[in-house]
Amino acid sequence: MLTIIIPAYNEEKRIPATLESYGGFFLEKEKKSGLKTKILVVINNSSDNTLGVVENYHKKFKNITYLNLIRGGKGYATVEGFKEALRKDSDFIGFVDADMATSPEAFYDLYKNIGKAQGIIASRWKNGAKVKRSSGKLFRSKGFNILTRFLFLFPYQDTQCGAKIFRKNVVKEIVDNLESAEWAFDVNILYLCKVNKFKIKEHPTIWEDKEGSKITSIKVPIKMAGGVIRLRLLKSPFKVIVRAYDKFLAKIIKMHNLI
Numbered sequence: 001m002l003t004i005i006i007p008a009y010n011e012e013k014r015i016p017a018t019l020e021s022y023g024g025f026f027l028e029k030e031k032k033s034g035l036k037t038k039i040l041v042v043i044n045n046s047s048d049n050t051l052g053v054v055e056n057y058h059k060k061f062k063n064i065t066y067l068n069l070i071r072g073g074k075g076y077a078t079v080e081g082f083k084e085a086l087r088k089d090s091d092f093i094g095f096v097d098a099d100m101a102t103s104p105e106a107f108y109d110l111y112k113n114i115g116k117a118q119g120i121i122a123s124r125w126k127n128g129a130k131v132k133r134s135s136g137k138l139f140r141s142k143g144f145n146i147l148t149r150f151l152f153l154f155p156y157q158d159t160q161c162g163a164k165i166f167r168k169n170v171v172k173e174i175v176d177n178l179e180s181a182e183w184a185f186d187v188n189i190l191y192l193c194k195v196n197k198f199k200i201k202e203h204p205t206i207w208e209d210k211e212g213s214k215i216t217s218i219k220v221p222i223k224m225a226g227g228v229i230r231l232r233l234l235k236s237p238f239k240v241i242v243r244a245y246d247k248f249l250a251k252i253i254k255m256h257n258l259i
């Protein structure tokens with residue numbers, strides 16, 4: 001079985017077309033090739049009607065299920081999705097964005113190409129990729145990639161693409177170490193794969209940026225850069241500094257009632 005996790009935050013407008021396409025496409029695949037697929041939407045903290053919309057698709061397609069969490073964050077949602085997929089003993093566990101920047105065909109292409117690898121990640125920078133993105137996003141993506149390659153010595157050209165699939169044993173091994181890296185979630189997964197010597201393949205994909213991004217704040221690129229630097233320190237002999245800093249920050253937030 002392949003589980004496709006879709007983290008969803010206030011997606012009432014963008015998720016219907018995605019669930020319609022993914023639900024239909026993978027039911028058809030199941031009929032033709034026997035590939036069993038579960039589409040697991042992980043909603044959290046949504047103030048719009050994402051839950052109602054997803055419930056309707058759950059009734060319409062037997063391969064669509066969902067979790068509704070109270071705490072927020074894409075990384076947290078994906079980890080909860082991982083745990084649920086492990087409970088259901090899924091052989092392959094992947095995730096994809098709710099806005100269909102990756103089509104079901106492109107996601108299936110990832111699955112088909114995993115070969116002997118332990119995981120496969122979609123890449124918008126590898127030769128052969130077909131990408132529609134603004135020049136601003138392309139520029140930021142390149143900058144982030146240079147930073148992560150420098151910090152973690154990765155061979156990957158794109159760590160941030162929202163479509164990735166891993167074998168069950170990989171998820172089992174790393175799932176308990178994935179929290180606390182919210183802004184560096186994908187990098188953390190790939191770092192843990194590297195430490196555990198899991199072979200991860202990078203595969204050129206088809207990607208089209210969609211309107212209505214949930215990640216619009218100009219602070220996000222800064223938080224992401226800070227997130228990977230923090231993660232690098234956390235995985236080094238300097239981790240004590242990071243821990244002390246986090247404790248200090250938590251105290252300040254609590255004292256001033258900042259959240």
Ligand SMILES: Nc1nc2c(ncn2[C@@H]2O[C@H](COP(=O)(O)OP(=O)(O)O)[C@@H](O)[C@H]2O)c(=O)[nH]1
Nearest residue numbers: 007008009044072073074077097098213214215
């Ligand atoms: N569950 C959950 N999903 C989130 C959260 N923030 C973003 N997402 C999801 O992450 C995916 C990527 O977000 P998107 O807005 O398309 O980001 P962009 O395309 O990178 O600008 C979408 O499926 C969002 O619904 C969150 O706080 N919780």
Ligand SMILES: [Mg+2]
Nearest residue numbers: 097099101210
């Ligand atoms: Mg998007």
